Amino acid sequence: MIEIKNLTCNYGNNIVFNGINLAIKKGSLAGIVGPSGSGKTTLIKAILGVVRPIAGEVYVNGKTIKNNPPPNIGYIPQLEAIEWDFPVTVEQVVMMGRHNKMGILPWSGKEDRKKVQEALDRLGILQYINHHIKTLSGGEQQRVFLARALVSEPELLILDEPTSGVDLKTQHDILHFLLTLNKKGITIVLITHDLNAVAAHLPWIVCFNRGIVAEGKPDDVFNPEILKKTYNADVAVIRKGHLILMANATPFND
Amino acid sequence: MEFLITPLKYEFVVNGMIVAMMIGILCGIIGIYVVLRGMSYIGHGLSHAAFGGAVIGYIFSINLYIAAGVWGLLSAFLINLIVREKKIKADAAIGIVTTASFALGIALISRIRRFTKNLEAILFGNILGVTTEDIIIIGIVTLLVIIIIFFLYKQLLFVTFDPESANVYGTRASLIDAIFSFILAASIIVSLQVIGVTLIAAAIIIPASTARLLTNNFNKMFFLSIAIGAITSVAGIYASFYLNAASGATIVLLGALIFSIVLIYNYIHRKIMLHEHAHSHLHGAIPHHHTHLDDAEHGHEHKEKP
Ligand SMILES: Nc1ncnc2c1ncn2[C@@H]1O[C@H](COP(=O)(O)OP(=O)(O)OP(=O)(O)O)[C@@H](O)[C@H]1O
Ligand SMILES: [Mg+2]
Numbered sequence: 001m002i003e004i005k006n007l008t009c010n011y012g013n014n015i016v017f018n019g020i021n022l023a024i025k026k027g028s029l030a031g032i033v034g035p036s037g038s039g040k041t042t043l044i045k046a047i048l049g050v051v052r053p054i055a056g057e058v059y060v061n062g063k064t065i066k067n068n069p070p071p072n073i074g075y076i077p078q079l080e081a082i083e084w085d086f087p088v089t090v091e092q093v094v095m096m097g098r099h100n101k102m103g104i105l106p107w108s109g110k111e112d113r114k115k116v117q118e119a120l121d122r123l124g125i126l127q128y129i130n131h132h133i134k135t136l137s138g139g140e141q142q143r144v145f146l147a148r149a150l151v152s153e154p155e156l157l158i159l160d161e162p163t164s165g166v167d168l169k170t171q172h173d174i175l176h177f178l179l180t181l182n183k184k185g186i187t188i189v190l191i192t193h194d195l196n197a198v199a200a201h202l203p204w205i206v207c208f209n210r211g212i213v214a215e216g217k218p219d220d221v222f223n224p225e226i227l228k229k230t231y232n233a234d235v236a237v238i239r240k241g242h243l244i245l246m247a248n249a250t251p252f253n254d
Numbered sequence: 255m256e257f258l259i260t261p262l263k264y265e266f267v268v269n270g271m272i273v274a275m276m277i278g279i280l281c282g283i284i285g286i287y288v289v290l291r292g293m294s295y296i297g298h299g300l301s302h303a304a305f306g307g308a309v310i311g312y313i314f315s316i317n318l319y320i321a322a323g324v325w326g327l328l329s330a331f332l333i334n335l336i337v338r339e340k341k342i343k344a345d346a347a348i349g350i351v352t353t354a355s356f357a358l359g360i361a362l363i364s365r366i367r368r369f370t371k372n373l374e375a376i377l378f379g380n381i382l383g384v385t386t387e388d389i390i391i392i393g394i395v396t397l398l399v400i401i402i403i404f405f406l407y408k409q410l411l412f413v414t415f416d417p418e419s420a421n422v423y424g425t426r427a428s429l430i431d432a433i434f435s436f437i438l439a440a441s442i443i444v445s446l447q448v449i450g451v452t453l454i455a456a457a458i459i460i461p462a463s464t465a466r467l468l469t470n471n472f473n474k475m476f477f478l479s480i481a482i483g484a485i486t487s488v489a490g491i492y493a494s495f496y497l498n499a500a501s502g503a504t505i506v507l508l509g510a511l512i513f514s515i516v517l518i519y520n521y522i523h524r525k526i527m528l529h530e531h532a533h534s535h536l537h538g539a540i541p542h543h544h545t546h547l548d549d550a551e552h553g554h555e556h557k558e559k560p
Contacts, residue, residue: 048422075422086290086415087470096412100424106407132470152423 001026001156001187002047007056009042016042017210019056024189029182031199032191034208035231040191041078043208044158047189048075060156074149078160079141084134090144091116091129097148112151119147123177139170146177157181159190163198171197195222200244218244261495270381270501273389274487276396277448277457278505280441282483283403285462286476287434290414295345298455299352300442303329305451306355308376309362318372319391322443329355330435356451372447379450379502381491388447395444399437406430411472449502457502460509461486467516486512 002024009016016039024030032040045051047058049065058065060073074097091113098112108116120126123143128136133144142162149157162178163171175198182188192198199205200218207213207221207230214226222244227235236249261267288297307325311318329351336347363373375383384392403410409430412420417427442454449457465478490505497504 045418048418050418050421073422075419077416077419081418082416086472087466087475088411088415088472089470092411092472093415096408096415096419097423099408099412102408104405106404130471134470148419 001028001061002189003059003062004047005057005059007043007046007053007058009039009046009051009053011042020212022206022212022215024187026187027182027185028204029178029188029202030190030204030206031202032189032206032208033193033195033199033230034213036193038209040208041160044160044189044191048073048158072153072155074152074154074157076142076145076149076157076159076162079138079145079164082133082141082145084141086133088133089130090120090125090133090136093133093144094119094147094151097150097152100152115151116147119150122150123147139166139174142166142170142174146174150181155186157186157188159188161191161193163192163194168197175201195246196244200246222246258492261492266382267491267495269384269386269389271488271491273384273392273448274381274491274501274505275484276392277445278461278483278485278487279480280392280396280399280445280483281449281454281457282461282480283399283476284438284441285458285460285483286465286479287410287414288438288458289462289466294455294459295348296438297442297458299348300326300329300439301446301451301454302356303352304355304443304446305376306357306359308446309359309373312373313362313366318376318447319443322446323439325355326439326443330439375447375450377451378500379448379453381448381494381501381505384448392444392448395440399441402433402437406433410434449505453502453506456506457483457509460506460513464509464513464516467513467520482509482512 002022004020004022007020007022008018020043032043034040042051046053047060047065049058094116095108095112098108098115102108102112117126117129120129123146125136125140125143125147128140128144133141136144146159146162149159157178159178163174166174171194178188178190190198190202200222202218204215205218205221206215207226209230209232213230214221222237224235224237227233227237227246231248234249236247238245238247262271288294304322304326307322307328308318310316310325311321314321333344333347333351336342336351337344374380409420409425412423412425413427413430417431420427420430442458445454445457461483462475462479464482465475468478469475486509487505490508491501493499493508494501494504
């Protein structure tokens with residue numbers, strides 16, 4: 001589905017990563033983990049064609065994404081990147097996901113409105129359809145952008161920290177929802193900082209720190225050596241049955 | 255009724271009213287995107303830059319719209335060059351280029367000592383002095399802008415709200431931005447003679463800002479902004495007729511007055527109409543004080559007491 005070859009990205013003189021290779025198979029559900037500022041967002045923006053690499057190629061469905069953004073991708077940006085004071089309702093935001101299916105007229109059709117309502121209903125936020133996006137809670141806001149991605153009927157879903165800043169139950173609900181979508185054949189790539197509640201439950205993990213440190217099943221990559229390389233910190237790993245628990249083990253000494 | 259009809263007996267007032275209405279609609283439309291993108295200074299800058307071009311055009315007897323347009327484009331190009339120098343940010347670059355261009359216009363005028371009616375109109379606006387040619391040009395631009403906005407309404411909303419995602423979902427943000435810049439420049443140039451360099455930024459920003467205060471719904475804001483733009487323009491012409499004051503200035507003042515009323519209304523609405531009061535109650539096991547807020551758009555909200 002996604003093939004990254006020798007990819008190098010920069011912001012001015014800051015080379016974020018250099019010569020990365022990565023392949024993500026169709027139908028997978030992969031999580032990217034790594035420290036803040038390690039280039040995770042930059043990596044997915046390169047996949048989306050939003051950030052232009054200085055070297056290397058990204059292929060989505062076998063086609064290079066240069067110049068033309070790949071079709072059928074649903075993208076859920078980091079919530080901090082959204083301008084919450086912007087005057088749009090939940091329906092107006094979700095409808096943006098239908099724009100390229102709507103034809104030339106400015107208004108939405110019956111079919112589009114039905115699709116939007118269905119998506120909101122599935123995510124349990126239909127009651128907020130006419131609310132201003134700013135008035136929703138963090139978890140609800142996350143679901144608005146998930147709904148926008150769904151109505152575009154994507155083959156590939158890319159999510160930047162979809163479970164940040166929400167409680168354990170909501171985290172679980174979002175993860176469960178993504179697993180259901182994945183079973184229906186949608187390939188999913190997500191970034192997460194939550195190793196225990198999210199990453200440990202995903203089928204595939206990419207450990208990232210300005211380059212790919214390791215990739216594999218959680219059982220195989222979540223060990224102290226790889227986590228130390230990923231986070232530049234001592235991480236303790238406790239296994240209990242099917243559970244993997246990780247915590248920073250670097251002592252405070254000041 | 256007599257009060258509304260009297261001014262219409264004069265052809266120049268009727269012409270002024272038609273033009274004011276079109277400019278009101280035009281400014282109402284582009285103002286929405288200018289305000290939401292936080293680029294109000296662009297309207298201010300572009301109009302000042304175009305003034306330099308208009309004076310040069312006057313000296314060399316070039317068509318005013320062409321001269322101002324070409325000069326505006328040159329200024330935009332120069333601004334881009336300066337910004338590429340990295341050490342200077344866009345707002346500073348715009349400030350330097352456009353004010354220098356404005357100063358050039360003023361310097362040229364003071365040197366030739368022929369401060370003609372035409373140039374005075376560009377500075378301060380002269381709605382009642384529009385010619386048939388002006389009406390036709392403004393009409394064409396207004397119609398064009400309405401058509402373009404009609405077909406790009408969805409895309410413009412998406413790109414203004416979230417340009418990166420717009421790209422991912424198949425809307426070319428850079429193309430939409432380029433088209434919008436073109437619309438903005440054309441609207442400012444045709445409005446110059448009517449509203450005036452010094453007033454145009456306000457004419458663009460006020461209707462959209464007033465509409466923004468009234469709603470959190472983009473579609474409603476869109477129509478409100480256009481309606482406010484058109485109504486204040488026509489009402490402003492009436493007011494200027496009876497007050498015997500400059501028409502552009504009267505329109506802007508009327509807009510500012512409506513903006514203030516809406517602002518005060520919003521404030522009172524929040525403070526008094528919606529029972530804001532301190533009360534203590536229990537959340538879980540911890541009793542504490544809140545001020546209590548409840549309004550249609552924000553739902554039921556508790557604000558911590560300061
Ligand atoms: N728009 C930008 N302009 C300049 N530098 C940037 C920009 N975006 C990111 N960077 C830099 O690139 C590096 C990687 O940033 P990126 O946002 O990809 O990290 P991240 O892994 O997503 O971090 P986080 O977990 O905090 O979201 C950082 O050093 C950051 O400062
Ligand atoms: Mg990030």
